[in-house]
Amino acid sequence: xxxxxxxxxxxxxxxxxxVAFWCNPISGHNTLYWYRQNLGQGPELLIRYExxxxxxxxxxxxxxxxxxxxxxxxxTLKIQPAELGDSAVYLCASSLDxxxxxxxxxxQGTRLTVV
Amino acid sequence: SQQxxxxxxxxxxxxxxxxTMNCSYKTSINNLQWYRQNSGRGLVHLILIRSNERxxxxxxxxxxxxxxxxxxxxxITASRAADTASYFCATDSNTPLVFGKGTRLSVIA
Numbered sequence: 273x274x275x276x277x278x279x280x281x282x283x284x285x286x287x288x289x290x291v292a293f294w295c296n297p298i299s300g301h302n303t304l305y306w307y308r309q310n311l312g313q314g315p316e317l318l319i320r321y322e323x324x325x326x327x328x329x330x331x332x333x334x335x336x337x338x339x340x341x342x343x344x345x346x347x348t349l350k351i352q353p354a355e356l357g358d359s360a361v362y363l364c365a366s367s368l369d370x371x372x373x374x375x376x377x378x379x380q381g382t383r384l385t386v387v
Numbered sequence: 388s389q390q391x392x393x394x395x396x397x398x399x400x401x402x403x404x405x406x407t408m409n410c411s412y413k414t415s416i417n418n419l420q421w422y423r424q425n426s427g428r429g430l431v432h433l434i435l436i437r438s439n440e441r442x443x444x445x446x447x448x449x450x451x452x453x454x455x456x457x458x459x460x461x462x463i464t465a466s467r468a469a470d471t472a473s474y475f476c477a478t479d480s481n482t483p484l485v486f487g488k489g490t491r492l493s494v495i496a
Binding site: 276303314315317363373375376377379380381383 | 417418420422427428429430431432435437475479482483484485486487488489
């Protein structure tokens with residue numbers, strides 16, 4: 273069974289440019305998470321989806337970040353415009369239910385460098 | 388915001404020794420999970436302990452949970468060089484999967 277697939281693995285962009293990340297969760301997983309991880313830190317939740325509904329986006333900087341999960345399957349995370357401080361690894365994870373008492377499966381992440 | 392806080396931040400041991408990492412958190416939880424992250428890779432789930440459980444084992448891993456102290460510990464016995472990684476605890480309370488900053492474990496062969 274394929275795991276959580278993220279693309280691209282690496283992205284280098286200039287500041288003020290837009291960037292998008294894509295995530296394909298494990299088939300059948302209704303919960304999808306986007307995290308941002310800075311170097312030497314733990315993952316910080318940006319947004320959590322239950323099917324196609326964003327149920328927790330309190331940490332998403334809405335002035336420049338947006339996300340969608342069409343048909344409750346794949347998801348995209350967009351930054352426009354990117355800032356130097358957005359350089360980080362963006363991780364996608366999925367789980368079978370709310371995540372309570374079940375494990376989450378993570379993709380390999382997208383490493384974003386903003387120059 | 389991060390609820391869990393791991394201690395120590397970094398740990399270096401010899402192969403064959405045991406490694407103990409601790410996690411403290413602030414609010415009541417439904418469960419607590421431990422994850423491992425190798426350099427440049429995604430996180431891998433290790434073990435989940437429910438709030439009504441006190442101890443759990445999985446292979447060379449032993450996790451304890453003390454809800455009165457709001458703390459958990461992860462013990463890795465007979466460590467191997469391949470155990471070198473960062474270890475994170477993640478709490479499930481009002482928001483599921485809130486991660487701490489992690490403990491960086493180095494196992495020296």
